[in-house]
Amino acid sequence: MRLNQKIKYYFYRLLSAFVAIAIVASSFTLDRRASALNPPPQQVRHTSIASSPNICPSNLSLVLDPIVNAPTFAEGEWGVLVQSLATGQTLYQHNPAISLIPASNIKLLTTAAAVQNVPNLPPLDLEEWLRAIGLVNRDSNNGQANRLLSRMGGVQAIKTAIAPLGVNPDTYRQVDGSGLSRSNRAEPTTFVNLLRGMSNLPGNKIFYDSLSIAGMNGTLSNRLTDPFLQGRVHAKTGTLKGVRTLSGYLDNPNYGKMVFSIMVNQSGLSGKVMTKAIDEMVLDLALVKNCG
Template sequence: MKKADKTAPNRAYTVLKSTAVVVGISVGFWSRPAATVAQTPQSIVSESRFCRSDLASKIDRIVQQPKFRTAQWGILIKPIETSTILYQRNSNRALIPASNVKLLTTAAALQVADQKPRSLPTVKNWLIAVNRYSDNYKADALRRRIGGQPAIRSALEALGVQANSYAQVDGSGLSRSNRATPAALVSVLEAMFSDRQSELFYRSLAIAGVNGTLRSRFRNTPVQGNLYGKTGTLRGVRALSGYLDNPNYGTIAFSIVVNQPGQSGQALAQAIDQIVVQTAKVDRC
């Protein structure tokens, strides 16, 4: 399998100084799409940053709230361009990932299509529906189209994703028999960041506060327009994995998965969003 040069790409970051936020960051060998997002109050954009040493305590306070006493959390937050881990909690725990399974499906589909160039345009047309809008029917159909689970397993193995770090039974994530560790999901994100088809993969994800399943989330926060990710939603399950741009750490790959039967989805999603917002503000100091 052909791979792109994994040398860390140079990135340009623009300090947000106005209320109109326009994101168009050049990333190595390809350019991200510009995303014009809603206006963000200056007070929120300039919200105080804090040192990396404080991130763990801030996230711990979120996940250790009494209402999450029975919750199973799996979290891994890791900058792409360094070996630093900003935060991890049960990163190798296999949890129900819901639609985050679609990251496995689409990453594998791009690997298969890369070896069959004539099929790439067809796969490309399906990616946005599967990742950005979480179309379950197309995700399951895509899995079948590329050869089922054996093809996915082989493609993910070539990307460096350990076979024992996930158990996938469908393409969509609807089945509660699916399992994945945050480490597996971050491995997919890291591998696809430098893959030949990284642009297609990245552009297929939802943009925080802009479109897809993240359209209504992270509005008026430093994350708006700066996160490209995949949501996951089942009863008692919420997940969010993707790429977060941080002006001090560059692109951060992260995966947050929480399973808690009986807990409201809103409470779980709000906690995940709080974790991401804190991560957006962390500094190198």
């Protein structure tokens, strides 16, 4: 009897060992399958400002030129202009005077004119007007944009309102308030000059606060979420088939505030590819340091 009990005891011990080995082997197999199906994300290129190589204004072109000149964009057109907001120094440019389809960046023209009209509004209209400006820039509401254009008096009224900001009317062609029309055209200089001009106006806070904030709200809620960008970029996106644009302000903690306009037009190219390239450029701008 005792012998039978001992045999049973060792049998169950052996069986338990085999079960344990099987479970471990099964888990290892599942882990390998899961890894194959869901490979780990690629390492972020910029892990920290401290550990990344110095990107100085003087060598910024060495970082950004490979992006705009990549074979992926061989059939496309880039227009880029980046300036220091404080000094007006051009930090980077690539075809800054090229005329491209700006998509919803055209809303910047519409809202800049609308902001300047705020002091002329009766109190009852003020809240509605400010809400409309926020919807147009932050959420890229096309209907509100076209209504603002109409209430402002049309395209010519917009031109008249933004010309004193330093925006040359010959650098853009606006046909609607929203940017949906592919007949709209603008240069990077158009938006950089507009953004610089708006920064000096008493109503700048209204305009600045109406823009999407990187990684936080509006059309940028799920973009530019890197810790060095989140909350530091206030900008307007632009999206049409074969068109991606981004223009706005970047608060670089190691250099100072920048104003930028990045535009790319390439028929047939994935919008995700264009957006990723633009976001990579903005991240590089966030890593610029004073290297003097």
